[in-house]
Amino acid sequence: MKKWSDEAWAAAAPVYEQIINQPFVRGLADGSLSRQRFMHYIAQDSLYIGEYFRVLSHIASRLRDSSHAADFVGFAAEGVAVEKALHESYLSTNEDKPAAMTPACTLYTSVLKAQSYAPVEVEVAAVLPCFWVYQKVGETIYKACTDSANPYKAWIDTYADPAFEASTQRAIAICDELAQAASPETKAAMTDIFVLCTKMEWLFWDSAWNLEKWKI
Template identity: 30%
Template sequence: MVKSSQQDRFTRQLHDRVLQVWEQIHRHPFVQGIKDGSLPMERFMFYMKQDYVFLKDYAKLFALGAVKAEDTETIKWFSGLLHETLHTEMDLHRSYCKEIGIGEEELENEKATPINLAYTRYMLAASQQGSLAELVSCLLPCMWSYHEIGTMLKREAGNLSGHPYGPWIEMYASEDFGSLSRWLKDKLDEWAEGKTNQELEALQNHFLTTSRFEFMFWDMVYYGHEWPV
């Protein structure tokens, strides 16, 4: 089989389609505040708590991915990621919270804000009803955009020792995280081959919708949008 060139890869088309959304994420005051350390710690902790709730549901997408996958490599990959998210990634959240006196019980009892809930419900519903390719196109903007943000911040922030958000930047810029989105992108390119235009359009819509949710999540934690009543 001839491998498609970088230019006509399906995931390249997806990236081009959401470029403006992702650029706005990169410029978002929350992301910029992480970079220069000017983001108030109180805002960051609100984000950590909401993100903890988010990750509990997001991790379920990996469990669903393992259920939907046909081959052993993919089942192993999803189940490995389920474990990594609940341990490595959520450990970062637990340790930031522990430092300022927020215990695991408080984290466990945190309730999702409307945007947080809408985002995870959208992904879980689409993934339960749809194909494995649909599931991946829902969860990819989260993983891919975070690695882009992490590498951009690491490049631009300078020396991270003593930086309040250094551990966060280091984790998302890490090669381990980069390789996760690369693996998923390769799989999605493979699965997209032979799909009808209608099916591809469904994948594009999921990718755009969850990219928009990523932007709204940053906005929600920056402005503190909670339940109005």
Template identity: 35%
Template sequence: MALRDELWASIEDVYAAILDHPFIHGLTDGTLPREAFRHYVVQDSHYLRDYARALAVCAAKAPDEATTVQFAQDAAGAIAAERSLHEGFMVDFGSSVADATATEPVLPSTRAYVSYLMATVHNGSFAEGVAAVLPCYWIYARVGDALLAKGSPDELYGRWIATYGAEEFQETVRAVLDLVDRIGEDLSAGERARMLEHFATTARYEWMFWDAAWRGERWPV
């Protein structure tokens, strides 16, 4: 079995729960409360800065120059996504990403997710780091593709769906999945097991991230 297939099989239930989440349903039927989406955008802006750093660590640990370039470009792309997509959304909310992230804290689910990412990419092997960053690529691509045909009556949510369902993003994710299969050719059983663990963990954090926005998560004390 190709490594990508083994990884995805391990999170089929998580992905099903994501597609069934009211936040995701609310994007396509237009019923998602604006405040829930704003919560998501602000926390995602916090998250993406550290995600870009995690990709940069993967670039530094990459076994060859082509893979270094691949992850370095994706790290730059994550920053660009924050500055363009999120800034556009925040303008619609009468604010800006810079103002929101300067005044609104990183909340528990975001903090937990990025802390796990950074610990894994710094302390684990290159393969383990790739497994940890992969759900943010792959789940967004799958969700974007699944929602693209449905669209949304809300222009704001339609814009989000179009970004992640777009062929350009899908192509980026296919390149990472090709890399994952190449990694899988030479893995020990132990490292394969660690990749599966990290992949499943950060996939669960993806569900938690959307759920936190839906719930309006705040620090309890």
């Protein structure tokens, strides 16, 4: 029987192909991305990630299976430490630190938080792209990156790390377990939100490439 994750990835695959071919992501891979664009991304990611980990903690409080809940507590705790170290390694000065979320960051975090009103299976599926897309992008870039002097090597290494892959695989497995017991309507909603949040990942990097700001 086909797993939910196989169906979800197939539905989101066209979006992922656009992500991996984005100029921002290609610039990360070959080190040609401007510092201005990267710092725009990192600054916004530092704001996004705070909301994201709150969503992970909220999911942990909703999950009925104690092992699933423990995994999500772990994702939040471990992720905070890793992301904080990564962001602080780049956000070295006050000028680098963001004043406010961009429209893309505001939209993505709002979409995630809105899933607190959906079935927990849907909320879990909403956070999966931040695991899976980053793991796939990190792995792809790592294999393509041959320059040890790439200024973004720390970022690449973080998301290509086997520990992050293990967390990603566990998150996928939890989604599959939840989907197996879910109604057809809930499974469809899981796929829809997974695809939407994969699009949000594309939008986030596109926002950084274009140095997005509020127009008003």
